[in-house]
Amino acid sequence: MPRYLVHFKYSPEGAKGLLKEKAASREAAIRKAYEGVGGKVEALYWATGGEYTGTVVVELPDAATGAALMMVVGATGAFDGVQSTEALTSSELDRALAKTIAYRAPGH
DSSP states (O other): OOEEEEEEEEOHHHHHHHHHHOHHHHHHHHHHHHHHTTOEEEEEEEOSSSSOSEEEEEEOSOHHHHHHHHHHHHTTSOEEEEEEEEEOOHHHHHHHHTSOOOOOOTTO
8 A cells, every 4th residue: 555644733723622632542533534544554753843743654545545534634624734745665666766757858
């Protein structure tokens, strides 16, 4: 299954909820959401500074499943930002680099 790095930033309302529920409760809810769509949470990291509140490393069946999850989560209003990036292993990147792509940059 494809892996994703999902960086999230709670909105002020989401941060209030985190203070009320505590991190372990939110982690359980996050795991339940991903597992409910056939995914798996590999790790969850909370950040105490910087742009994001935390990062989740997850496996998902496909990009459409990830998009559906992000739409539902985003619609709650609990987040000011969510960024999802597909993560590749070295062998996956090597396979990508081995592909031949015909492309000409503008002006060349």
